[in-house]
Amino acid sequence: MKLQYLGTAAAEGIPGVFCECETCKKALALGGRHIRTRSQAVIDDALLIDLPADTYLHYLQHRFPLYAIKQCLITHSHADHLYPLELEMIKKGYSHLSDYSPLHIYSDVDGYNQLNQVVRYYNIDEVKMHLIKLNKPFAVGDYTVTALRAAHGRASSPVVYIIEKDGKSIFYSNDTSEYPEESWAYLRTIKKPLDLISLDCTEANGNADYEGHLTLSRCVKLRDELIRTGVADAHTKFILNHFSHNGKNVSYDEFVALAAQFDFEVSYDGMIVEV
Template identity: 40%
Template sequence: MKIKYLGTAAAEGYPGIFCNCSYCQEAKKLGGKNIRTRSQSIIDDQLLIDFPADSYSHMLQHYIDFPNIHSILITHTHQDHLYLEDLGLRCEGFSHFINGELTLYGNPSLKAKFSHIYKQNPNDTHLSGKLDCVELVEFIPVPIENYIVTPLLANHDKNEKCYIYLIEKENKLLLYGNDTGWFPEATWQYLSGKKIDCLSLDCTHMKYKEGSNHMGFPDILELLKQLDTLHCIKPDTRKILTHFSHNGHLLHNDMEAFAFPYGIQIAYDGLEVVF
């Protein structure tokens, strides 16, 4: 399996869209891996995870074949993970020679927002066969593309059932867990004994502890210990952190120096990991 990170920032981007803090100014000056757009990843050039407003620039920058993407997993409906309005452009007039349907998969809030925007008028068929939305139920595995995808509960926005995803193909298992604090008990129970090949986690607050809504590095170390106790970690499990905020007060090289001694990798926009 290959995961490519297209965007690795928290909601406001890094540098933050309107921020004047010294970390954002330094990120702009240094450029390169310090420039982080909003969260999005793609598995095997085929299965997208999240669809922020930065998706269009990701398509251009990373040569992603959006017209031929047919499945997107949405973790939750915050603006840095979902820009529903752009998806409506997958209709005749805005897009020609459309190949098959694009299906969004996610939580009940996604389904409700999708229906509100696109299904208000039952006679409106301009997107039928071109764009659809399927609600997933937590802890129920479903086949999507060539994968078995299981949504697990995150600990994030308390007004919405936010998901993290277990994605399995050919005996390889990815846990894609951005935008979560310390996992809920039911998620720990589900994960117990599952051997994870690649672990991708939110580290929004970087060196600061958080754990109720997002993670910081101290939370990550505790979480890895718990996963180890539950026999989820193997000697070769890849451990990758993403979804960084400027409020974590570290630039890319400093994050790497911070995480390296623990065998943890820091994602950046464009990073590809094969496992």
Template identity: 25%
Template sequence: MTDHRFTFMGTAAGCGVPSFFCDCPACEEARADPRLARGDCGVMVRGERTLVIDTPPDARHQLIREDVRRVDEVLLTHCHFDHIGGMGEYEYLVQLVQKRPLPVFGSAEALAGVNGEFHYMDYCLDEHVLAPFDEHVFDGVRYTACPVAHAPGTYGYLIETPSTRMFYASDTAALPPETAERVRGCDILAMDATFWKRNWSPDAHHSVQECIEEGLALGAGTLYLTHMCLHYDEPITMAELNDYLRQYDGRVVAAMDGMTIEI
């Protein structure tokens, strides 16, 4: 049985932490301590082979940080820039090393977005449409495309190994009922926690508080907060956020870039 490792490649909302334009306490904290910096959201699952979910603009730096030399498949959550902006980095992997089109899976909307932005890469992407709740098995792991509440065609992925059920949804508001039932009782849930307190976009994102409320109601064994902005509505530093999370006795964790979980 292959052991698999799930790595948070990036854990920020689109503007990253620190944002180049921002001098809030959260950004200043990350400037002072680069370990607290966050790149745009993406994750990696490694076993005998390597799969990434999303190709954020920071992809090259994230892959170098994790000493990744090849990527065998890509799953897409959706086609917003902060999730596909690094797709161009993979053209050279195909051209110079792998010498075969890179398999890319996602909704019809996500793939259409990639084709619009990266039309010049049509020769090196082997695209596959996933319909809602389609399953895809790769390297001994089952991935189920679960619709979430964000842009049209956005998926979270139920990730199942022989020992672990995990759900990853980087961008979502309250989960649609069928998806919620599919992921109830997961060992691990990693979910959108974009806002602190006031949610500017309640139809498309969670706040930290809303993520925790839904995640615990779904019976998640451990809940990882991701896609965090930390700027809005009140800036919050990681020191303050970790202090807030102590009340959950380790069941709720603020994910960090590079954090790895055995699954």
């Protein structure tokens, strides 16, 4: 499988949309990998993860075949991950497609309700909504997907996803801190260590200890726990993702050097990883 990160920031983006802090000024001045847009990823150019307002920007920047994608997973309903109104543009007439088979969107309840409202209001036949069940693998096109509850408050019904195909596995895990027990209960049943685990590192090198996001030091401990429980092993590739301008030492160049001391890779917009 090929994972491409399209957007790798927390809600504000880096630079933050209305921010003139030093981190944001530096990102603007240096450009390139210092710029991070709102969270989204795509697997094999076929399975989209999240639908933020930055989707259109990602399409322009990375030229993946957005028009041909028929499967989309939603992690949760926070606005930096989900912009339901964009879907009106998939309707016949607003779009011209060679294949009008529906775009299947999978979400837990809050995102599902938000999307359904838009799909019903605009009569969008080109989208088919699916309400997911947690802790139980389900088929999404050619993939097997398992959704687990994230530790990120409950209002946005947040989940993280394990995505499998042809014996390979990717755990897309951001907008979560250390998993709740119900998710660990599922993770402990995993027999074969996962190939790639993408972790939230919103607070970068900071010492935040709230539930919902992680820091570098908490990612180190979480990785230990994942290895101890057999979810990961020495072959598993760990990548840190989803960064806030409020994180300590979060600038791409500074943070890559810090993360490397703990054998973590660091995501950037456009990064492609194969497993």
